[in-house]
Amino acid sequence: MDEYERQANLEYDSGYDECSVEGEMGLCYPSSEESDEEYCYAQPPEKDKIKYVDEVFNEKTAAKDIIWRAGMVFADKKQFKCAVRASSMATGRPYQYLVDDKIRIQVACTTGCPFKMWVNYIKENSGWQIKTLNNDHNCIWDYKNKLVTVMFLVELYGDKIRKNPNCKLREMQEEFKRDLKVDVCEAKCCKVRKQALSELLIEDLELYDGAGKTLISDQQKGLDKAIRELLPEVEHRFCNRHLVSNLKKINKTNIVRNAFWDAATATHLQAFKKAMKNLERHSKPAATKMKELDPSWWSKAYFKTHSKTESTENNMSECFNSWIMRARYMPLIDMLTKIHDMLMTRLHEKRDTIQQIDCVVVPSIRRKLEEAVEESVGYKVLWDGRENYVVKGKGSSFSVNLQQKTCSCRVWDLTRIPCSHAMTAIQESRQNPLDFVHSRYTKETYMKTYSYMFEVIKREEFWKDEMGDQVLPQVIVKKLKEGRVGRLCVYW
Numbered sequence: 433m434d435e436y437e438r439q440a441n442l443e444y445d446s447g448y449d450e451c452s453v454e455g456e457m458g459l460c461y462p463s464s465e466e467s468d469e470e471y472c473y474a475q476p477p478e479k480d481k482i483k484y485v486d487e488v489f490n491e492k493t494a495a496k497d498i499i500w501r502a503g504m505v506f507a508d509k510k511q512f513k514c515a516v517r518a519s520s521m522a523t524g525r526p527y528q529y530l531v532d533d534k535i536r537i538q539v540a541c542t543t544g545c546p547f548k549m550w551v552n553y554i555k556e557n558s559g560w561q562i563k564t565l566n567n568d569h570n571c572i573w574d575y576k577n578k579l580v581t582v583m584f585l586v587e588l589y590g591d592k593i594r595k596n597p598n599c600k601l602r603e604m605q606e607e608f609k610r611d612l613k614v615d616v617c618e619a620k621c622c623k624v625r626k627q628a629l630s631e632l633l634i635e636d637l638e639l640y641d642g643a644g645k646t647l648i649s650d651q652q653k654g655l656d657k658a659i660r661e662l663l664p665e666v667e668h669r670f671c672n673r674h675l676v677s678n679l680k681k682i683n684k685t686n687i688v689r690n691a692f693w694d695a696a697t698a699t700h701l702q703a704f705k706k707a708m709k710n711l712e713r714h715s716k717p718a719a720t721k722m723k724e725l726d727p728s729w730w731s732k733a734y735f736k737t738h739s740k741t742e743s744t745e746n747n748m749s750e751c752f753n754s755w756i757m758r759a760r761y762m763p764l765i766d767m768l769t770k771i772h773d774m775l776m777t778r779l780h781e782k783r784d785t786i787q788q789i790d791c792v793v794v795p796s797i798r799r800k801l802e803e804a805v806e807e808s809v810g811y812k813v814l815w816d817g818r819e820n821y822v823v824k825g826k827g828s829s830f831s832v833n834l835q836q837k838t839c840s841c842r843v844w845d846l847t848r849i850p851c852s853h854a855m856t857a858i859q860e861s862r863q864n865p866l867d868f869v870h871s872r873y874t875k876e877t878y879m880k881t882y883s884y885m886f887e888v889i890k891r892e893e894f895w896k897d898e899m900g901d902q903v904l905p906q907v908i909v910k911k912l913k914e915g916r917v918g919r920l921c922v923y924w
């Protein structure tokens with residue numbers, strides 16, 4: 433612990449309130465009447481006794497004009513940190529935070545540079561004040577700056593990157609150096625571009641902070657962290673097919689695979705615990721691996737119910753991908769035309785098919801209801817006289833609430849389609865099961881979903897020439913082994 437840290441700690445411990453002046457340079461403090469222009473730096477105070485006056489930091493001060501003074505007060509931590517970063521970039525001083533917690537911050541310069549600054553939290557006005565300061569520097573301009581973070585760059589350049597998503601990392605690097613006078617490595621530029629573009633996607637999809645939405649992804653490294661940052665409120669599930677293939681690396685047997693599926697598809701806590709015990713019995717390493725993951729990522733027992741789907745796989749997107757597989761190998765315009773034609777046909781076929789069927793809910797959901805009725809045979813039901821039912825049988829007992837449309841097995845809550853227990857209660861109450869299915873499964877909603885029509889695209893020869901530059905095929909240079917002549921391959 434050096435001199436400054438010791439002093440600052442002492443001050444902090446004793447509740448020391450006054451500013452102290454450090455370093456060889458004399459610092460003088462302007463009285464509140466004096467303007468910034470009149471203020472002189474590195475001159476002895478004119479008054480006999482130094483009077484420390486708290487100076488409120490002016491947010492409009494240009495970065496290069498920021499002068500640290502003991503006693504200076506900042507509105508909040510964010511304002512202070514922004515000032516440090518701005519000054520750091522404008523002066524080429526590689527500031528860094530040695531201490532950064534809820535009540536104090538220590539700023540230092542590069543190793544060997546005497547600059548030190550302690551800033552403390554002030555309880556009274558929840559501001560932050562410079563308590564001790566050594567404003568000397570012996571460092572030289574440094575282009576590396578840790579304070580220029582990915583988030584900061586995204587904030588500054590996000591819009592520009594989104595307008596030009598194919599911007600080159602080298603160009604970004606040059607721009608950062610030119611504008612901000614900092615060296616940003618290629619890996620960081622790549623992160624900045626990625627972050628900016630994912631924000632664009634979130635904007636396009638109107639996901640906001642993700643509240644009320646569910647996202648299913650594969651278990652890509654770093655993806656969960658990025659999603660937590662960008663969509664803090666979203667429910668994030670992992671595709672269980674990917675989890676199973678990962679689990680195969682630990683244990684290939686069918687028993688373990690089935691035990692995993694039991695845990696993943698368990699809809700309530702008791703069933704989940706039982707399945708996990710079973711998995712542990714068959715393979716401890718596999719169970720340990722699964723326990724490392726938050727169960728809300730992969731087990732129905734922990735899924736939220738707002739999205740009205742119990743889906744644990746990316747089946748929908750995988751199916752769509754395989755459906756358009758042939759088109760994906762075509763050149764760009766042919767590919768888009770092919771996908772357009774496929775979707776146009778599909779939409780009207782779906783619309784026509786459902787129109788011919790006389791039903792309230794769509795046929796696949798009707799089948800599920802019929803299955804629930806079949807399963808409900810053998811259940812006994814008790815009624816509390818209002819809307820609560822207890823359904824007993826097959827070694828278990830579940831409570832159903834017809835008013836709230838819930839069952840303690842959670843299947844009804846997750847899917848909004850009555851489970852076998854709910855079906856038993858509905859039949860007992862002599863009501864129509866169709867009244868208890870969510871409106872999203874009705875023919876009416878289905879028709880709305882497929883009500884959009886794709887406009888017919890004219891052949892390429894009829895297109896208006898308003899695109900500007902002609903789009904040329906991608907040039908791919910094949911790298912060959914040493915000693916062999918390289919060939920230029922043009923894919924068209």
Ligand SMILES: [Zn+2]
Binds near residue numbers: 526541542568569570
């Ligand atoms: Zn320095």
Ligand SMILES: [Zn+2]
Binds near residue numbers: 830842843
């Ligand atoms: Zn149930």
